[in-house]
Amino acid sequence: MRAPVKEEHIEVEGRVQTVLPGTMFRVELDNKHVVLATICGKMRKRWVRLTVGDRVKMEMSPYDLNKARITWRLK
Numbered sequence: 001m002r003a004p005v006k007e008e009h010i011e012v013e014g015r016v017q018t019v020l021p022g023t024m025f026r027v028e029l030d031n032k033h034v035v036l037a038t039i040c041g042k043m044r045k046r047w048v049r050l051t052v053g054d055r056v057k058m059e060m061s062p063y064d065l066n067k068a069r070i071t072w073r074l075k
Contacts, residue, residue: 009059013074016054027056027068035060037068048073 017034018026023044027037037058039050050056050073057072 007061010062011057012060012068013055013057016050016052016056019050019052025050025056025070027058027070033065035066035068037070039070043070043073 012029014027014029014035014037016025017028020026020036023039025037025039026034028034035058037056039048050070055074056070057074058068058070060068
């Protein structure tokens with residue numbers, strides 16, 4: 001029996017464009033592509049607040065390039 005392969009994520013950076021209800025955000029990437037993003041559990045647990053204009057680092061699945069998970073807030 002083979003061990004499951006861990007899925008590789010694409011790391012990208014962008015700027016929060018819109019804050020949506022339910023900890024969802026519209027984020028514009030550096031190449032002007034807009035994705036729907038949610039914050040990761042660690043950021044939710046630490047009560048990290050995100051506002052419009054914040055730079056964020058995200059992880060995206062190579063299978064769905066329209067959704068992302070925000071993992072870090074940059075300065």
